[in-house]
Amino acid sequence: MIIAEMKPIEEILDMIRDYQKILVVGCKGCVAVCSTGGPKEVSVLASLIRIARKKEGRDIVIDEESLDRQCEPEFVDLAGDKVADADAVLSLACGAGVQMLAERFQDKVILPGCNTTFLGVTEELGVWSERCAGCGNCILDKTAGLCPIARCSKQLLNGPCGGSMNGKCEISKDVDCVWQLIIDRLTRLNRLEMLEEIFPVKDWSPAGHGGPRKMVREDLKT
């Protein structure tokens, strides 16, 4: 899923400083799963903002909404009436959701309440970590199902580097060396010989280095 975290409350308060009536819009997709932007977090942020503004003696009216997915126009449009009522809209979805709001509501100030951080997994309740960098040309078949692009600090394709020590990456003792994990897993799978294949220079154009990406499925288009 897409992982995001709430921006520092100080930054959010500063963003909405000039508004008297705002709408906080969450998303029940990825950001709800990582406990950043679902209905629960929308209520918490709204309450926090009201407390802060009341303390300043500048009350604010806050409406709340959470959409099934903020990255789809059909769902976003459902918030139309509430959006129309607000001076500004504060979104707790990922950057894609924020931009979908901006696209659908051209005349409205749309603000991001989150920092979108990475594509990752839930390790345990309250802990999420990165797994995929969206490189556009997946190589997990060659790396025992573990991604060196997202998880090797140097994005090495023919690792590990000399900084791998006791299974940890040289940048921090808390970061696993993914190349060590790849080797361990290939050993378990009895496929260690796969390491002999040298990765050629990677084409980064599908990774976004060739400009913004788009996917079209002609069979689905209307």
Place this chain on the structure above:
Amino acid sequence: MKEFEPKIIAFCCQYCAYAAADLAGSMRLKYAPNIRIVLVPCTGRIDVIHILRAVENGADGVLVAGCLEGGCHFVEGNFKAKNRVRYVKNLLGRIGIEEERVEMFNLSSAEGPRFAEIANEMTERIKTLGPSPLRREG
């Protein structure tokens, strides 16, 4: 001027703090009358939003009272509450509301006198801090 009488919301677990409050009553112990008790099935039920709503609606202080650590009827509800209380304190602190207005306490159902002590302790603390900034300027 009339002396400031704080309004304190106390979320009390039914297995310990609430029973202890009951016991304090049966023992005819006197304690500060500023505490408004909200019965909860376990402090693990308390969410961040419950504490914020209390503050938002004018509580001068909020206390969460759960079982002794290791004694939760639902094993770890009080640890969850402890983490959430810590989280809320941080959030409130950052928007200029004194963190001390929110506190977690642990006690057993047999500790009637301890409940009275907590009620007094929290009331004194909030009296020292003064009314919630939301009430002062609002």
